[in-house]
Amino acid sequence: MATRVLQQIIESVPTSDGAGVKLRRSLGSRRDLRWDPFLMLDEFSSDNPNDYIAGFPPHPHRGFETATYLLEGHMLHQDHLGHRGDLNTGGVQWMTAGRGIVHSEMPQQTQGRLHGFQLWINLPAREKMKPASYRDILPAEIPLVPMAKGGQVKVIAGTLILDKKPTPGPILGLTTDPLYLDIQLPAGGNFSHPIDNDYNAFIYPYAGEIAIGPGNERRRVQAHNVGLLSPGDLIDVGAEGDARFLLLAGRPLKEPIVQHGPFVMNTREEIEQALRDFESGELTQVV
Ligand code: CO
Numbered sequence: 001m002a003t004r005v006l007q008q009i010i011e012s013v014p015t016s017d018g019a020g021v022k023l024r025r026s027l028g029s030r031r032d033l034r035w036d037p038f039l040m041l042d043e044f045s046s047d048n049p050n051d052y053i054a055g056f057p058p059h060p061h062r063g064f065e066t067a068t069y070l071l072e073g074h075m076l077h078q079d080h081l082g083h084r085g086d087l088n089t090g091g092v093q094w095m096t097a098g099r100g101i102v103h104s105e106m107p108q109q110t111q112g113r114l115h116g117f118q119l120w121i122n123l124p125a126r127e128k129m130k131p132a133s134y135r136d137i138l139p140a141e142i143p144l145v146p147m148a149k150g151g152q153v154k155v156i157a158g159t160l161i162l163d164k165k166p167t168p169g170p171i172l173g174l175t176t177d178p179l180y181l182d183i184q185l186p187a188g189g190n191f192s193h194p195i196d197n198d199y200n201a202f203i204y205p206y207a208g209e210i211a212i213g214p215g216n217e218r219r220r221v222q223a224h225n226v227g228l229l230s231p232g233d234l235i236d237v238g239a240e241g242d243a244r245f246l247l248l249a250g251r252p253l254k255e256p257i258v259q260h261g262p263f264v265m266n267t268r269e270e271i272e273q274a275l276r277d278f279e280s281g282e283l284t285q286v287v
């Protein structure tokens with residue numbers, strides 16, 4: 001087996017989005033910092049309401065999916081199709097914008113900590129114009145698998161394989177076949193996982209520090225940075241202190257990307273069409 005090594009670190013940069021929500025953006029902080037099929041990763045984490053209270057008022061999307069994972073806090077999602085999603089601590093919302101959605105994501109707390117992630121995942125060209133949909137995944141629907149030597153794994157998407165035993169998560173069967181794991185390791189702990197050699201994979205430690213790769217090729221990644229991994233069919237991660245990190249992998253689409261803010265298409269013409277459709281209301285026509 002070829003164990004993946006650390007190929008590149010993408011440091012997160014402080015920024016704000018929506019109506020002024022403070023966050024750290026790593027993937028997607030520049031147009032050349034994507035990792036097909038993953039377009040963007042934001043982490044929001046604050047116990048100061050001024051950093052999050054204004055939320056994300058109504059805004060459009062077309063051409064990709066968003067996965068919002070709340071570690072702590074309470075947000076309400078509403079969209080033009082009449083969906084209401086109540087996102088609480090430990091919950092996930094998987095939203096497929098497809099041909100178009102206008103939605104809002106608003107904090108439902110006036111104090112306390114809001115901490116979570118929003119990941120953007122591209123759709124293949126042939127699925128970019130499918131009807132919008134979304135799934136609210138309750139914390140109880142997300143398998144929590146303890147590891148024999150300490151630590152635990154939450155399976156948000158794809159299938160965890162631990163000691164050759166598969167544990168499927170709630171999101172399966174997408175073209176990009178994402179694996180989305182949230183892993184907690186105690187000091188000295190280790191996590192190994194088989195992976196398709198051709199899939200793009202990255203890790204994102206959000207507490208503590210981790211080390212990637214085999215033996216003398218092991219390299220550290222500090223919290224709030226993305227570590228892009230080389231090709232290979234095994235991922236091996238160690239924790240020197242207590243650590244928590246996301247592990248993402250997916251099938252690359254290898255298609256051209258033209259992005260204009262919340263629209264992610266394949267050509268300039270399709271972006272211009274998206275802008276026209278948003279202006280005219282066509283983007284949110286129910287089909
Ligand atoms: Co949005």
